Each structure stands twice: as C-alpha cells, then as structure tokens.
Amino acid sequence: MLVPGAARKRQGDIHMTETSEVRTNDEVWVVGATGRVGRGVTARLAARGLTVVPVGRSRERMVAAGAGAGLPGDAKVVVAHSAERIAEEIVRERPRVVVNTMGAFAATAPVIARACMPGGHYVDQASDLVAVQGLLALHDEAVRAGSTLVTGAGFGVLATEAVVAKLCEGRPAPHRVLVDAVGSVAVEAGVLGAALAASMVDVLTTGGRRYENGRLVTSRLGADPQRLAFPDGESAKSAGVASGELVAAHTVSGAAFVTATSGLVPTAPLLRALLPLLGRLLSVPALRRLAVDRLGQVRIKAAPRPRKHSWGHAVVEWADGTRHEGWLRAGDGMDFTADVTATVTELLARGVGRPGSWTPAAALGADLATPAGGAFILD
Ligand SMILES: NC(=O)c1ccc[n+]([C@@H]2O[C@H](COP(=O)([O-])OP(=O)(O)OC[C@H]3O[C@@H](n4cnc5c(N)ncnc54)[C@H](OP(=O)(O)O)[C@@H]3O)[C@@H](O)[C@H]2O)c1
Numbered sequence: 428m429l430v431p432g433a434a435r436k437r438q439g440d441i442h443m444t445e446t447s448e449v450r451t452n453d454e455v456w457v458v459g460a461t462g463r464v465g466r467g468v469t470a471r472l473a474a475r476g477l478t479v480v481p482v483g484r485s486r487e488r489m490v491a492a493g494a495g496a497g498l499p500g501d502a503k504v505v506v507a508h509s510a511e512r513i514a515e516e517i518v519r520e521r522p523r524v525v526v527n528t529m530g531a532f533a534a535t536a537p538v539i540a541r542a543c544m545p546g547g548h549y550v551d552q553a554s555d556l557v558a559v560q561g562l563l564a565l566h567d568e569a570v571r572a573g574s575t576l577v578t579g580a581g582f583g584v585l586a587t588e589a590v591v592a593k594l595c596e597g598r599p600a601p602h603r604v605l606v607d608a609v610g611s612v613a614v615e616a617g618v619l620g621a622a623l624a625a626s627m628v629d630v631l632t633t634g635g636r637r638y639e640n641g642r643l644v645t646s647r648l649g650a651d652p653q654r655l656a657f658p659d660g661e662s663a664k665s666a667g668v669a670s671g672e673l674v675a676a677h678t679v680s681g682a683a684f685v686t687a688t689s690g691l692v693p694t695a696p697l698l699r700a701l702l703p704l705l706g707r708l709l710s711v712p713a714l715r716r717l718a719v720d721r722l723g724q725v726r727i728k729a730a731p732r733p734r735k736h737s738w739g740h741a742v743v744e745w746a747d748g749t750r751h752e753g754w755l756r757a758g759d760g761m762d763f764t765a766d767v768t769a770t771v772t773e774l775l776a777r778g779v780g781r782p783g784s785w786t787p788a789a790a791l792g793a794d795l796a797t798p799a800g801g802a803f804i805l806d
Pocket residue numbers: 458459460461462463464465482483484485488507508509510528529530531532552553554579580581582583584619620621622623626760761764
C-alpha cells in the first residue's frame with residue numbers, strides 16, 4: 428500500500444501547522460511546464476482533473492505547452508523569470524502544491540520550497556547529492572510549517588531507494604548497501620537544454636562520494652566501473668557517483684557503508700582519468716556558466732531508448748553475512764519520472780503525506796514506483 432505512517436488530515440483547503448492554520452488554494456503549479464519533464468507532468472495532472480497552472484518565462488510557450496498537455500486555452504499561467512520571482516508569486520497566491528522542474532535544484536529548490544511554507548507542498552526531481560541534501564536539510568522547518576517537501580521524485584532516487592526500502596523491510600539496519608541506477612531514455616530532437624546541462628556539470632563538479640562508517644567521504648568519480656547484467660538479458664556499464672541515490676540509500680537503510688553507481692558516468696578509461704580535472708575546471712564559476720550555456724545549446728538528434736528497460740538495482744548485506752539483491756524494472760526513465768512526480772503531486776494535493784522533507788519512498792512508501800510502471804524483482 429502507498430503512504431505508510433500517519434497520513435496528514437486535510438480540512439478543505441485549511442492546513443494545520445504547529446502554530447496556526449494556513450489557507451492554500453486548490454492549484455498545482457508546474458514550474459518549467461514547457462520542458463520535457465514539465466510537459467509530461469502537466470499532461471498527467473490535467474488528465475487526473477487537478478487545477479494545473481504552468482509557471483515559466485514565456486507566456487506564449489506556456490500557453491502552447493498547456494494546450495498540448497490538454498489544459499483549456501484560457502487556463503491561468505504565471506510568468507516569472509527566476510526562482511526568486513517564482514517564490515514571490517507563490518507567497519502571494521499560495522498554491523497547494525508546487526512542482527519544480529526548472530532544474531539547477533541545488534540553487535532553485537530551497538528558494539521555491541521555502542516559499543511553499545507554511546502549509547503548501549513541494550516536489551522536485553533532483554538527483555544530485557548537493558540538491559537532495561539541501562532539501563532534506565529543511566526537514567524541521569517543514570515539520571513546523573505543516574508542509575511536505577519531496578525531492579528526487581523521479582527515476583533518479585526512487586528507482587534505487589524503493590528497492591533498498593523493500594529489501595530492508597522488517598529487517599534490522601544492514602551493514603553495507605550498493606545501489607546502481609541505469610536509466611534508458613528516448614532522446615527528443617532539439618537542444619539539450621540548460622536544466623539537463625546544469626545537472627551534468629553538477630555531477631562533474633561534485634566528484635565522487637561514498638559512506639564509510641556512517642560518514643560521507645570523498646571518493647573518485649567513476650570509481651568501481653562495472654558491467655551490470657540485467658534480469659532481462661541486456662547489460663550496461665555503470666560507475667561510482669555522488670548522487671541523491673547515495674543519500675537516499677543511506678537514509679532509508681541506516682547502513683554504515685553505502686556506494687552508488689550510475690549508467691550516466693563515463694566508464695572509458697581515458698574519460699574516467701579526465702573526470703577529476705574536468706570537475707576542478709568546471710568548479711570555476713565563469714567556466715561553469717560557459718559550460719552549462721554551451722552544453723545547453725548542443726543540438727541532439729532524436730533516438731529511441733537504447734534498452735527496453737530502465738533498471739534500479741540494490742545489494743544489501745548484513746553483518747551476519749546475509750545478503751539480498753533486488754531490481755526495479757521500469758520503462759523509459761523520463762516517462763517513469765513524469766509518472767512518479769504526477770503521483771506524488773496528486774497525493775500531496777489530496778492532503779496525503781507527512782510534514783517534513785523527504786525522498787519519495789521515505790515520504791510515501793516504496794510502492795510509489797508501481798503506478799509509474801515499475802516492477803520489483805526481489806530475491
Ligand atoms: N530524477 C530524475 O530521474 C530526472 C529525470 C529527468 C530529468 N531530471 C531533471 O529534471 C530537470 C528538468 O529536466 P528537463 O529535461 O525537463 O529540462 P528542460 O526540458 O530543459 O526544461 C526546463 C524547464 O525549466 C524552465 N526554466 C529554466 N530556467 C528557468 C528560469 N530561470 N525561470 C523559469 N523557468 C525556467 C524552462 O523554460 P523555458 O521554456 O523558458 O526554457 C523549461 O520549461 C533537470 O534538472 C533534469 O536533470 C531528473
């Protein structure tokens with residue numbers, strides 16, 4: 428069943444915080460509704476009958492994207508050009524839920540999430556370590572405000588977090604957890620886009636991390652390259668990364684030793700050797716801006732997804748030598764992401780969810796992956 432623990436009670440549109448009652452309207456705002464994730468989320472929420480309001484930089488592009496997503500021609504849109512301006516509009520109008528798909532989450536998520544409090548709720552698809560840690564750091568503030576904040580509502584974070592949660596269910600905290608995320612995504616023709624470019628650059632600048640004796644320590648980006656054999660007979664390479672998946676696997680399991688790999692990290696020896704240098708160079712703010720700008724403008728050709736399935740994988744080991752392994756099989760990683768975000772958003776709009784700041788399975792249970800087309804294969 429979805430939603431473990433105490434489901435928060437909703438009384439019409441009045442939300443209880445620790446100190447007061449706060450009114451929100453019934454709107455769900457989608458920041459970045461013209462983008463790939465944003466369009467998918469807007470269409471899914473509109474089809475579920477929610478009052479969806481596209482938020483972004485261009486009224487014309489949002490009206491067109493809204494129409495494509497099935498919103499009426501006269502649907503409300505909010506025009507704002509930065510996270511700060513969007514936050515001002517949220518404070519003024521008090522939507523019930525804000526979905527942030529504009530990217531650069533380490534910077535934009537805290538600004539937008541704070542504006543939702545008190546009483547309003549927040550969802551994003553961050554999967555980089557800094558952004559996920561930054562949002563989770565707002566936990567106590569969110570509890571006091573009666574708001575539910577969910578970060579990592581996508582393939583990145585949920586596909587591995589859900590497997591770890593399933594494998595640890597009813598068992599004591601394990602000693603060691605390894606998670607691997609290998610998405611398979613169809614490419615749309617067009618420019619790569621600044622949001623995705625920023626995510627790629629963030630992976631390089633953060634470098635590698637793992638948990639040792641319960642502490643987050645630096646490791647090499649691209650460590651432990653491996654070829655993963657999937658249960659459907661296909662295979663793909665992955666290598667070590669500092670990610671939201673790493674943080675979520677640690678939090679949900681309580682394991683002292685945790686590592687994470689991703690199929691997005693280059694595994695070719697020459698590229699792996701260059702990763703630390705690239706990371707240092709891109710940490711220079713001017714070079715980072717240049718790289719995000721140039722990369723964001725790169726034109727890409729349409730391509731089908733490289734493999735039939737996206738896979739989340741976890742191996743969990745206990746101190747007594749017990750070992751369990753599991754997989755989450757999903758379809759296209761982007762579709763899975765839009766489905767997960769839409770489901771989380773709908774649940775929060777209905778008043779389901781505990782106040783606080785969470786990763787998706789921690790907030791609403793591992794079975795959140797199932798309505799998004801995920802299937803668990805557990806030993
Ligand atoms: N967790 C996961 O598994 C997962 C999966 C997929 C994507 N993601 C992440 O989700 C984010 C979105 O990805 P995407 O592919 O949908 O990106 P995208 O297609 O580039 O869309 C970004 C959207 O944000 C808007 N935007 C950008 N800067 C803005 C600003 N300053 N003010 C207002 N709106 C702004 C864009 O509007 P304009 O039309 O004005 O440009 C566009 O609508 C990325 O960070 C990506 O890495 C995560």
